[in-house]
Amino acid sequence: MSGTLELKALENLIARVALGDRSAFSSLYDATAPKLLGVCLRVLKQRSVAEDALQDAYVKIWKGADRYVSNGLSPMTWLITIARNCAIDRLRASRRDVGSEIDTVTETLAASGPSPEQSAIAGSEARRITSCLDELEATRGEAIRGAYLKGESYSDLAAKFDVPLNTMRTWLRRGLISLRECMER
Amino acid sequence: MSDPTEKDDESARDSALAAEYALRLLDGDELRMAEARASADPGFAREVAAWHEDLVTLTDPVAPVKPRRATKGAVMTRLFGEASRQGMWSAVGIWRGLALASMTATAGLALLMVSQPGTWLGTGTVERPGTSAPAPLQLAEIASEDGSLRLLAAYVPQTDTVEIRRVAGEARPGRALELWAIAGADAPVSLGLIGEGAQSVTLPAAVARQLAQTPLVLAISDEPAGGSPTGQPTGAVLAAGPVTTL
Structure with missing residues (x-):
């Protein structure tokens, strides 16, 4: 901060x-x-x-x-x-x-x-998000950063990574779950 | 349901949902459901808050950018109205009222100057009419930095009084606003408490004498109800302004 x-x-x-x-x-x-x-x-x-x-x-x-x-x-x-x-x-x-x-x-x-x-x-608990984002598959980390810092929606992200909307959702949710697991380690 | 992995899965899904909500990725029914949960389920709300705290660290590398000056003024106007940002010279009507009400001798000059600000604001010099000109008008705008508290004061030499009009702001509940005159590096001299409406304050003789020599600053401090118990400002100085001679 x-x-x-x-x-x-x-x-x-x-x-x-x-x-x-x-x-x-x-x-x-x-x-x-x-x-x-x-x-x-x-x-x-x-x-x-x-x-x-x-x-x-x-x-x-x-x-x-x-x-x-x-x-x-x-x-x-x-x-x-x-x-x-x-x-x-x-x-x-x-x-x-x-x-x-x-x-x-x-x-x-x-x-x-x-x-x-x-x-x-x-x-x-000091969950260290940055290092954990770096541990994720690069595109997933980038998608989460984009959603937070640029306010990108699922459809923005789907277009950006050129995947169907539902694939993007599944992908990002998995990314978030891995992120949480990493931060709780 | 007692299967630990199932519980873990559920909590992982919940956490991902909290993150999607914090990230503002949800819409439609999903958004409405998450909202309902955030207000009804403290555990979920806690998870959302935890995600906010985590995610906000992504803004650590974001460099601050100084906003344009006008942006703060626009915020103040949206919240507190036009009066909060009026400059001294836009309050012509108030000056005119002051002049008419209490400055019989100088009213002619005051009106002349106030109604034609361009003639003297531009050059900074005033051509005073003739040798019989009355004493110059001494005015002060006492304003806080953000304009939330603002008073106008005019000195009436005939009676050694200061006419005061409050334009914006008020004392906090249970507190009082006290007016002070400060000459140079001297200790502030109390001119009394600021009341609700128009007010006339008699200047102590010493302050009146100084007005002619030393530049005087008028200031307002936040004090306990009834005024400063010590005779000196005890609370924060909320607003200040120099006495200017027109």
Whole structure:
């Protein structure tokens, strides 16, 4: 996690944002927006669209900060996940009308999840995804990276690797299962 | 069902489903089912969160990119409305109101300058009308960096008072906003608490004298209800702005 701020400081800022503290929100933006824009730019190549997605993300962050404590994610994970979701929303909205479906994903993420203690346990397991992705068959690793960093869907991936959609699904699911096994070793 | 391999298979399938959900690969019925599970089944929600924590490390090599300046302003406007980003000079109506309400002697000059900002903003010099010109208008915009708290203040030399209008922001619940005058490196002098509406504050004589010599800064701090117990700011300085002479 390459946050500009320490974990505690970020948590503190988010807690103040949850109380409606605009200056804390401003500081949170200054500290994290460059990283989040970097993430948006991986999904959306066009700068202006990525900046729009970044706006969406901070609107969601302001509105969802009061539910942050209950979602069990570390602060940068929460922020990056929101930014990535907003970027994928923009990406997919530009292709077809996905409407409310996508919104629900972000909302569900914010509304449910383990307690902070549970998440601390999950975090301390320190599953090393990068080395495990490298252990996978190269194309599977690449597909998972593409799905996460570029927001690629099954049909994008099927087209990219030139395989039928269902083959892509089976393939990627197997990849995810191997990945999990590797990370639990 | 008691077969351990079957259980393992099931948990592996669940984990893959949680990952697909976190990756946003699901759609249609699969997506709806995963959503329902994420809100009803804490074990599944935990698995989704664990995947998020794992996957997010893929963004470690992603280099930060500084957003355009306008993006932050656009966020603030979307959340807090236009008032949160109005620049000092766009609040002409407020200045005009201030001038009309409390500056009889200088009203003519104030209106002239405010209604034709281009004539003096462009060059930075003002041609003051004649030798009988009243004292120059002294104004301050006290604003937090993000514009969420913003006040306008005008000094009325005839009465040694400062007229204050709050444009945006308020004290946090149970807290108060206290106004301070700071001359150079001197300790801040309290001008009292910021109230709800329009307000007129009498300047302490020492501060009024300094106004003529030292550049003065007005600042607002976050204080306990009733104001700073020490006579000096105890909470965060939320907003500040220099007194400018027009």
